[in-house]
Amino acid sequence: MENDNKVVEKGKSATDKEFVxxxxxxxxxxxxxxxxxxxxxxxxxxDAPLRPEADPAWTENPAKAPWYFLGLQEMLVYFDPxxxxxxxxxxxxxxxxxxxxxxINNPISGEYxxxxxxxxTLLFLFGFIMWFVLIFVGAFxxxxxxxxxxxxxxxxxxxxxxxxxxxxxxxxxxxFLGLFFIGGTFLSIVIGKGxxxxxxxxxxxxxxxxxxxxxxxxxxxxxxxxxNVKYVLRTPFFNI
Amino acid sequence: MSEQKDRYGLxxxxxxxxxxxxxxxxxxxxxxxxxDKNRALQITSNFFLHVHPIRLKxxxxxxxxxxxxxxxxxxxxxxxxxxxxxxxxxYRPVVEFAYMDIKSLMIDIPFGAILRNMHxxxxxxxxxxxxxxxxxxxxxxxxxxxxxxxxVIGVLLLINTLLLSFSGYLLPxxxxxxxxxxxxxxxxxxxxxxxxxGPFAVVDKYHDVRFVLLGGTEVxxxxxxxxxxxHVILLPMVVLILAGVHFWRIRKDNISGPL
Numbered sequence: 001m002e003n004d005n006k007v008v009e010k011g012k013s014a015t016d017k018e019f020v021x022x023x024x025x026x027x028x029x030x031x032x033x034x035x036x037x038x039x040x041x042x043x044x045x046x047d048a049p050l051r052p053e054a055d056p057a058w059t060e061n062p063a064k065a066p067w068y069f070l071g072l073q074e075m076l077v078y079f080d081p082x083x084x085x086x087x088x089x090x091x092x093x094x095x096x097x098x099x100x101x102x103x104i105n106n107p108i109s110g111e112y113x114x115x116x117x118x119x120x121t122l123l124f125l126f127g128f129i130m131w132f133v134l135i136f137v138g139a140f141x142x143x144x145x146x147x148x149x150x151x152x153x154x155x156x157x158x159x160x161x162x163x164x165x166x167x168x169x170x171x172x173x174x175x176f177l178g179l180f181f182i183g184g185t186f187l188s189i190v191i192g193k194g195x196x197x198x199x200x201x202x203x204x205x206x207x208x209x210x211x212x213x214x215x216x217x218x219x220x221x222x223x224x225x226x227x228n229v230k231y232v233l234r235t236p237f238f239n240i
Numbered sequence: 241m242s243e244q245k246d247r248y249g250l251x252x253x254x255x256x257x258x259x260x261x262x263x264x265x266x267x268x269x270x271x272x273x274x275x276d277k278n279r280a281l282q283i284t285s286n287f288f289l290h291v292h293p294i295r296l297k298x299x300x301x302x303x304x305x306x307x308x309x310x311x312x313x314x315x316x317x318x319x320x321x322x323x324x325x326x327x328x329x330x331y332r333p334v335v336e337f338a339y340m341d342i343k344s345l346m347i348d349i350p351f352g353a354i355l356r357n358m359h360x361x362x363x364x365x366x367x368x369x370x371x372x373x374x375x376x377x378x379x380x381x382x383x384x385x386x387x388x389x390x391x392v393i394g395v396l397l398l399i400n401t402l403l404l405s406f407s408g409y410l411l412p413x414x415x416x417x418x419x420x421x422x423x424x425x426x427x428x429x430x431x432x433x434x435x436x437x438g439p440f441a442v443v444d445k446y447h448d449v450r451f452v453l454l455g456g457t458e459v460x461x462x463x464x465x466x467x468x469x470x471h472v473i474l475l476p477m478v479v480l481i482l483a484g485v486h487f488w489r490i491r492k493d494n495i496s497g498p499l
Binding site for chain 1: 276279280282283289292293294295296297298299300301303305308311312315316319339342343346353354356357358359360361362364365367374375378379380381382383384385387388389391392395398399402405406409412413414415416417418419420422423424426427428429430431432435437438439440458459460495496497498
């Protein structure tokens with residue numbers, strides 16, 4: 001039966017189809033040639049970096065991770081390593097994997113129609129852009145000891161921090177996180193009229209949790225930069 | 241007839257002689273004249289091209305639909321594969337030799353510098369193109385049914401691309417490599433339960449995930465060998481298998497398009 005359907009479909013759409021040879025194969029060839037030219041020119045003009053030999057007794061300052069992980073390293077300023085290096089990347093990967101199973105709002109596929117998928121597009125682009133903003137800051141605006149240096153500032157000028165960081169009382173922290181995540185969930189349900197009905201309860205709650213977790217990152221960054229907050233929640237076991 | 245033969249002359253007869261020979265016909269099993277049959281056979285009778293469908297909907301030909309990003313990512317992977325194999329002739333993953341081997345590639349060995357440069361910049365390019373391929377697939381909603389699971393495989397390929405680049409980062413054994421990998425693997429200390437500095441740690445620093453990753457408590461000779469094996473065998477194999485499944489599923493489900 002499946003085969004029968006395919007035959008019908010083939011006959012129906014035969015007119016708007018085009019042979020792959022040579023049109024598409026030729027475009028692929030052109031793209032490959034373009035990539036080779038780009039890589040060869042780039043490699044002729046710029047040498048890959050090679051610093052002095054590794055010496056465990058002497059560490060670079062600042063020691064920077066490869067650029068694609070600098071967003072996570074930059075987050076170390078605002079979060080403990082278990083969050084910045086483990087939980088956040090874990091949530092990013094899980095969130096990415098879940099996307100097709102969460103975004104079932106409409107079947108628009110195969111064309112750029114962002115206006116019809118506003119919420120999905122906004123959430124994805126928010127995370128995408130934040131990832132690259134953090135990488136940009138880590139790559140170009142961080143100097144020795146991970147202090148903030150504008151591009152025109154010399155790294156030779158040693159910076160010191162005299163800011164005194166403070167943390168919320170644990171009760172205030174519980175209330176703050178409760179308000180943010182539970183209050184945020186109720187707020188999203190009220191504002192997003194009827195989307196719980198459309199997507200189902202489990203899907204909606206997962207989307208809201210992932211989105212709120214994502215928004216928590218700039219919130220924590222703002223708390224730190226504006227009010228010198230080190231931790232929102234302190235416990236003997238972990239700090240957030 | 242004879243007039244036409246004169247016009248084409250010797251070269252025509254020469255080419256006919258080659259393409260009419262039994263050796264040529266044993267390799268290329270169909271003609272090249274512009275017929276529907278030949279254009280179909282051109283794809284189906286060629287091992288390297290047969291991952292393509294014979295015909296595609298017109299929108300799929302538009303560069304501004306796919307931006308060629310998935311294909312470019314795979315092509316850069318092939319470039320990495322070839323340059324990587326050539327680099328393996330000159331590189332030993334041993335602390336005593338690793339740095340000097342890279343140094344001599346940059347200074348002594350003919351075409352060594354451009355070989356290493358292409359491998360290094362290609363790795364950056366592949367990370368960029370795979371990320372923007374993901375962006376394109378998201379913006380076109382191409383993960384909608386029936387292609388959900390191919391998006392999942394794509395995410396796994398993205399992670400593998402990052403791991404490939406990250407594992408290669410240590411191999412030059414210079415300060416940049418040492419610092420970058422130390423910072424990166426220090427994160428593994430903080431894994432909840434399984435990292436010795438993470439919340440609810442149940443292991444000490446000789447038994448946590450970082451120790452497994454580095455084969456020690458510091459970035460040292462064992463880590464160099466581990467990252468090398470991951471970089472040249474294990475991760476490329478995983479990428480090849482996942483990419484094979486990724487392409488095969490696109491072929492089975494067809495490329496996404498407007499309803």
